[in-house]
Amino acid sequence: MARGQTLHSRLAKLIKSGITDRAELAKRCGKSISTVQRNIPANLKRIGAYTTGGSIRLTPSEIAVIEGGILGDGSLIKNPRGAAFAFYNMKRDLTDWVAIKLDRLVVRSASERYVQSRPVNDCKGLSRFRTATWKDLDLLWARWHQCADRETVCRQPRRHYRKQIPDGFRLTPLSGLLGYLGDGSLVRESTRETSQVVRFATHDLPLTGLKGVLKPQLVQILRCESSAISIRRDRRVQGYPQYGYEIYVPSRYVPRWLQFIGPLPETVPSYQYKWDYRGCVRRRWLGDELDFLRKYWGRIPWVTICNGLDVTYAQARYAAQRRCGIHKGYSNSGKPLKSSRGVKQQFQRDLRAIKRKPLLPAPRVNS
Secondary structure, eight states: OOTTOOHHHHHHHHHHTTOOOHHHHHHHHTSOHHHHHHHSOGGGSOOSOOOTTBOOOOOHHHHHHHHHHHHTTEEEEEETTEEEEEEEESOHHHHHHHHHHTGGGSOOOTTSSSOOSOSEEEETTEEEEEOOOBHHHHHHHHHHEEEOOHHHHHHOTTOOEEEOOOTTOOOOHHHHHHHHHHHEEEEESSTTOOSEEEEEOOTTSOHHHIIIIIHHHHHHHHTOOGGGSEEEEOTTOOSOTTOOEEEEEOGGGHHHHHHHHOSOOTTOGGGGGGGOOOSOOOOEEEHHHHHHHHHHBTTBOHHHHHHHHTOOHHHHHHHHHHTSOOOOOBOTTSOBSSOOTTTHHHHHHHHHHHHHSOSSSSOEEEO
16 A cells, blocks of 8 residues: 555545455455455445345246256255355356356446356356346245255255256246256267267156156157157166156157257357267278277377268267277377377378278278
8 A cells, every 4th residue: 555545545546446346455455354344435335225135027038047057057046035046067158158148137236235246256166157146036946946855854964955847837948958058968878879869867856847847848849759758767866766867868859859949059169069969870981990090099189080081079989999999098178098299190191091092892891
């Protein structure tokens, strides 16, 4: 602090410049937060009423985002003034997209007593978004929660409530989109199958709601028989009779599901792989192509290999595992586990040699 400048005048100057966060003011003045709060000039103190706990009319789009978040990675947090919506995800671009959709539920005005200076932040390796508290969200919380059953209270004493699917819930393209981005995935049903199915990890939702509310709507949306949509128990979740179930959509109905929820938002490129549907990942491989894959899989970035052979990642990985016996070639970040120094030029020479070979006489091997 400059000589001859009082704490009052210093704080007044900083607040007028637009800095209202108490922690930032304390840092700039070299004082504690409590000292800063006591010395803020009276005419610059926040005198507005708390907006937290107030009422706000939710739009259909906001309700769909919140309900889709509850189906996936979101939750409603109850408190004495109402409830707030929180969303957690490993990908920051998805969290930012949700924050933009629910921006109206965030309090940022410097004239308010409660200000969310950082509605989106990082917490324990996850990106987190949280709205302010609103009474209207408390109504949604009451619809989407029920008292925990005896088994849950026994195993988790601090958990007094669990999620439920309300009878009036209607699955919309927007809520389905966010639910799919959160807990949906394109997977192979088993190691023997090559086609992809949609799996919803609905572990925290009760079986009665899945059967009575969600499944009938999926049947109507996908225009399929009720028996086509299966609900299976995840063997990893034990001890909760009503929970731990997953929903499977057969491969032949995956295009209809992706058409229903629409394209991936342009600002969320991290989840493009959930739209890369392939009805079958089988491919007829040439013998020298398998030798090429066996030689370079795990040494050259898989994107380069797939572009060179004109195949998808799923096709190349399937052939590497089933035909070449390579079960781990890349780290979670997609980098090769083996050093690729000195092999890039040889890779290009071998690739050109494969491209020059005639296709008709070459023997083919089914993967």
